[in-house]
Amino acid sequence: MARQFEGTCPRSWFGLGGAVVSTNAVFDSAPAGSCPAHTISEGVSIRHLAPPPGAERVDLAEAEEFVRLYHAENPQAGPPEARLRQVRAHVERFGTYWHTADELVHGARVAWRNSSRCIGRLYWRSLRVRDRRAVAGADEIATECVAHLREAITEGRIRPTVTVFHPSAPDRPGPRIWNEQLTRYAGYRVGSTVIGDPRNLGFTDLVRRLGWAGGGGRFDLLPLVVEAPGQAPRLYDLPAEVVHEVPLTHPRFDWLAELGLRWFAVPAISNMCLEIGGICYQAAPFNGWYMGTEIGARNLGDTGRYDQLPVIAERMGLDTGSERTLWRDLALVELNVAVLHSFELAGVTITDHHTESRRFIDHLDREQRKGRRVGADWSWIVPPISGSTTPVFHRADDAAWAGTELPGSGRRRVDPERSQPQRARALHEAGLRQQRHTAARG
């Protein structure tokens, strides 16, 4: 069921050159017919900005570089010259061009291959690309996001998938999904504590002000917020049956089930721009499967998230009076054991950090044999627990870490703070053209 945010700004808030809203945004109220910018209280980070990403013409050099890469890596497509001529002509005339279906598939896969913060890139060729570029309306986008979640997991087996919606063009931005991920748990401030996921406090606040009731629970699924070009954002509740969740148990500690912990199966990032050959797909949610530490170390363990280590340490009977008992470390390992055990028990795809580190080394070696550079960000690739027990830790001086930006296509966060042209310029200045991938850590 869609709930429309009643409020259109006379200054075309949600149209070209319109509003950019950060997830920390707080609407004071949104009386019909007025711009929320005029009724905002403290803590608001909504502002009118210069034209959003996509409002500028495609950078021809980026387009050409991608077309060359595509033809070089897909010999069956023949030589690039004819396509280059066509792309040049289209960019000159319309300021943009339209990827062929095959270019889109390859570009999306290369964007994954180039994601310097992702440890799971060995399988970049297996990415399934759902081409939904014809879809730009909010209702259809929400329906397709739900279909994405449904199709990404079959009997527990997760398939890396991206759904690509209408790109941004010089005369209009593409649609946008405001959620960080298609699935996220709400966070509610109650007195001095937080119920749910503190990471999503700001977003929860935002959707509540847009009319979402919120159940006040620890694991409430947030609604989707979809902004179609020129329209107010709309809210959509996810049908519960498309969100697979795994309740946590432990192979030895029966009491762990009593903590009522759970996590969802499919991480699907939805606030990053998929950039291919100078074209920005602002709405292009993509998923892989989890590495256990993302949930066991960060989501449930971080003090700024579910902060479960003190609870677990206490149930384990550890002495938390002194750091030197390493109670945090002991609890952390057992929580990670619980995550891997529970996903396996539920038959849901997950990987552990030892296996994934080795696979990443395979990927590095394979790519280097092919003569391709692998951009990699050491601080993101090394797992958050037991770093030195994994081989990636010891490749710190590998050439791969030198540059994190690579040519072809890439991913970056749809960043309200910095427009695409600004960012592109900064990268050019640094002598690093094209590839960018910025993900929200954790």
Ligand code: ARG
């Ligand atoms: N770390 C994020 C989370 O815990 C997910 C990031 C993407 N992870 C992945 N395995 N594809 O929700």
